[in-house]
Amino acid sequence: MNISININGETVTRDVEPRTLLVHFIRDTPGLTGTHWGCDTSNCGACVVQMDGQPLKSCTALAAMCEGHEIRTVEALEVDGKLDPIQQGFHEKHALQCGFCTPGMLMTTRALLDENPDPTEAEIRMAISGSICRCTGYQNIVAAVRWAAENAEAEVQS
Amino acid sequence: MQTPARFDYERATSLQGAIASLKEHEDSRIIAGGHSLLPMMKLRLASPTRLIDINDLTDLQYIREEGDEIAIGALTRHVELLKSELLAEHFPLFKDAELVIADPVVRNRGTIGGSLCQADAAEDLSAVCAAVKATVVITGADGTRTVPMDQFHLGPWTTAVGEGEILTEVRIAKRPGGGSAHEKVERRAGDWAIAAASAAVWIDGGVITDAGIALSAVGLTTIDLTRAEELLRGQPPSEELFEQAGAIASEDCMPIPDSRGPVDYKRHLAGVLTKRALRKATARALS
Ligand SMILES: Cc1cc2nc3c(=O)[nH]c(=O)nc-3n(C[C@H](O)[C@H](O)[C@H](O)COP(=O)(O)OP(=O)(O)OC[C@H]3O[C@@H](n4cnc5c(N)ncnc54)[C@H](O)[C@@H]3O)c2cc1C
Ligand code: FES
Numbered sequence: 001m002n003i004s005i006n007i008n009g010e011t012v013t014r015d016v017e018p019r020t021l022l023v024h025f026i027r028d029t030p031g032l033t034g035t036h037w038g039c040d041t042s043n044c045g046a047c048v049v050q051m052d053g054q055p056l057k058s059c060t061a062l063a064a065m066c067e068g069h070e071i072r073t074v075e076a077l078e079v080d081g082k083l084d085p086i087q088q089g090f091h092e093k094h095a096l097q098c099g100f101c102t103p104g105m106l107m108t109t110r111a112l113l114d115e116n117p118d119p120t121e122a123e124i125r126m127a128i129s130g131s132i133c134r135c136t137g138y139q140n141i142v143a144a145v146r147w148a149a150e151n152a153e154a155e156v157q158s
Numbered sequence: 159m160q161t162p163a164r165f166d167y168e169r170a171t172s173l174q175g176a177i178a179s180l181k182e183h184e185d186s187r188i189i190a191g192g193h194s195l196l197p198m199m200k201l202r203l204a205s206p207t208r209l210i211d212i213n214d215l216t217d218l219q220y221i222r223e224e225g226d227e228i229a230i231g232a233l234t235r236h237v238e239l240l241k242s243e244l245l246a247e248h249f250p251l252f253k254d255a256e257l258v259i260a261d262p263v264v265r266n267r268g269t270i271g272g273s274l275c276q277a278d279a280a281e282d283l284s285a286v287c288a289a290v291k292a293t294v295v296i297t298g299a300d301g302t303r304t305v306p307m308d309q310f311h312l313g314p315w316t317t318a319v320g321e322g323e324i325l326t327e328v329r330i331a332k333r334p335g336g337g338s339a340h341e342k343v344e345r346r347a348g349d350w351a352i353a354a355a356s357a358a359v360w361i362d363g364g365v366i367t368d369a370g371i372a373l374s375a376v377g378l379t380t381i382d383l384t385r386a387e388e389l390l391r392g393q394p395p396s397e398e399l400f401e402q403a404g405a406i407a408s409e410d411c412m413p414i415p416d417s418r419g420p421v422d423y424k425r426h427l428a429g430v431l432t433k434r435a436l437r438k439a440t441a442r443a444l445s
């Protein structure tokens with residue numbers, strides 16, 4: 001079937017099987033391999049993207065179900081060479097090592113900050129409780145989100 | 159890589175259209191949040207030939223007061239149940255449960271209709287709806303029928319929803335003097351329960367006039383603790399009474415040993431969680 005999905009403001013149209021999962025639809029699009037694909041069982045959160053501003057595990061959605069909705073992936077965070085404050089926060093606070101969980105963490109915590117610009121540590125930990133980081137640990141990720149909250153207006157550079 | 163078997167996909171534009179399509183296509187299934195069905199399809203534990211996506215039927219997405227009842231549309235998401243002030247006021251056990259069902263990202267998608275229709279014994283909302291003695295509205299081509307929660311789950315993964323029917327609403331009667339709570343123990347954040355207990359009590363003149371208690375994850379289906387409910391009716395609430403109800407929970411549950419724990423541990427948890435849920439429900443009823 002022909003599926004058209006708005007990804008990062010651009011319409012991507014492809015002829016795919018109805019069983020195509022959103023994560024593969026995204027990753028098979030040139031330039032959009034930033035979304036990671038980990039556990040495949042909706043447990044790790046590496047595949048999180050935003051659908052209409054809300055985090056969604058893209059391994060547990062059919063591409064066909066997302067037609068008519070706005071998908072935002074990690075590639076959309078940097079604008080005109082400027083990092084989003086949440087990306088800069090991860091950089092400042094050393095919130096990644098291997099980087100595998102990072103795209104999902106970024107999209108989950110960006111959505112948190114959009115809804116709640118000044119989250120407490122407990123709120124941050126709750127928001128990322130569906131995402132697993134196997135090498136950095138969560139301390140620095142929480143610190144990165146706090147950095148982004150405190151530097152929301154920061155003119156950050158890539 | 160986990161891939162579901164091939165199927166046809168259709169996006170429903172009306173409830174009657176979805177019902178007609180379910181009837182027309184053998185082995186077709188409704189997909190709501192997809193957070194139980196898609197994992198099952200990826201493991202090939204389910205292989206429907208057609209999926210009928212009801213996510214555009216936003217008429218089925220609401221929590222509202224209707225006379226003496228609260229009505230919840232089948233497509234209402236976990237996150238909406240969590241944030242509902244109306245539910246927090248009348249049935250706080252929903253919030254107790256929603257804080258520990260899966261994780262916030264999963265809760266953005268999963269629906270109450272999907273949770274009940276999945277009929278997995280570990281679903282928290284099944285115990286929640288059983289404890290508050292909800293009724294479920296089922297719609298087919300010929301209209302609607304209403305089924306009480308204690309007749310809704312017919313067995314593991316089997317419900318009263320028939321061929322060509324869709325669960326459309328959950329209704330709960332508001333009765334004076336009510337209090338409710340849900341208590342769960344899980345291995346780690348976002349996991350399914352090792353055991354969970356939902357309790358509701360209605361108190362009038364210092365006496366429990368009615369009670370509802372249901373357990374998740376300690377049997378092949380949600381377990382209604384009718385023997386404990388019977389014991390509580392007509393009695394003033396007390397620690398001793400809750401102790402006895404807990405003992406019944408430990409006896410009447412039917413846990414299966416698995417990676418989440420052995421049988422004796424699960425029986426112990428069922429007892430402790432029943433007691434805690436009753437204690438909290440009673441405190442809320444009296445406050
Ligand atoms: C990682 C993870 C952790 C989880 N942890 C928990 C937990 O701790 N506790 C818990 O209770 N749940 C948990 N869940 C399950 C979650 O709550 C699901 O969202 C829920 O079980 C199913 O809702 P859904 O809308 O996604 O249903 P779907 O997956 O869309 O459907 C499930 C079944 O119900 C049927 N169905 C759906 N809607 C209707 C309808 N209106 N009428 C008739 N049939 C219908 C479908 O055909 C299918 O058979 C977890 C899920 C995941 C992925
Ligand atoms: S790949 Fe989707 S949650 Fe792990």
Ligand code: FES
Binds near residue numbers: 096099101
């Ligand atoms: S940075 Fe390696 S898993 Fe999180």
